[in-house]
Amino acid sequence: MLRVSKLTDYATEVMAALAAAPARVHSAQELTERVRLELPTVSKLLKQLASAGLIESFRGVNGGYRLARAPERISIADIVIAMEGPIGMTECSAQAGSCDHESHCGVRVNWQRINQAIAGALAGVSLADMIKPSPRRRAASIPLRVVGA
């Protein structure tokens, strides 16, 4: 279905919850209640987001998580990459050599261009955009361009 994993979707919800109060430190427990998921699941997401540098973690009593940057400076692409690794529509479009028959694949370079278009689409939407309920403000369009190879 060409979809992002469910965990990634959850991660955007958690990030959106964090972005609602970017300055405060939120415990995993609190976020769990907000997004209505199981605690271990949320915990795993948070750990992964933290190790990707998108959020900061504080241990001990009254610890928790907080956005590492302003919501405007965190993109959906950041979240997707944190959860699923580099964006690559085909085996070899992320890095060369991973696909076993690259030699006789005439469409590789074009997939790479498509790949950039997708990455651009995801990079063009910030976390701040995600928490705006109605996108009227954004001129009703996300212009994207793919710089040719």
Add this chain to the structure above:
Amino acid sequence: MLRVSKLTDYATEVMAALAAAPARVHSAQELTERVRLELPTVSKLLKQLASAGLIESFRGVNGGYRLARAPERISIADIVIAMEGPIGMTECSAQAGSCDHESHCGVRVNWQRINQAIAGALAGVSLADMIKPSPRRRAASIPLRVVGA
């Protein structure tokens, strides 16, 4: 990794091989040699592409497959949809109701917009584009727009 399935990648290669001689009928055997895959695999791809209406099939001796439309009128989105079903980045962005906790998911509508951006990116590249080795001709950009919700 947010990637298209390997079969889908293969499908684009097979389609590209067909597009190299759009008027001729190609047997599965011939295409197998071209893309260097196993015959049963290629056969499965072709069947699926045929039932999606992207290619026409001819049975019997001297049978085979042929593009149903001109390469310019077949997009990557067509191929992806034929192989993986409707494009939906999240459970519910393809059709509502599939996600169990849509009620308290504040990011749904925004994912839908992203979804449209991705679909647009895939729809904007035709099979004819894929077989051009260098994309200089296409003004070095694929402009995309997402009409706001």
Add this chain to the structure above:
DNA sequence: CCTAAAGTGTACCAAATCGGTACTGATTAG
């Protein structure tokens, strides 16, 4: 007709991935 060259349909299987759970350890405020 008969036969061989094709596509069609179904069923199955091994491996990988995904989503989720459990448990144990490390850190820190009070």
Add this chain to the structure above:
DNA sequence: CTAATCAGTACCGATTTGGTACACTTTAGG
């Protein structure tokens, strides 16, 4: 010291993916 809280690891069942096998149908051509 203790409770709250994050960190790490390991595991498990379900699903998906990629691939294979095999029996059936259609059709050109002798």
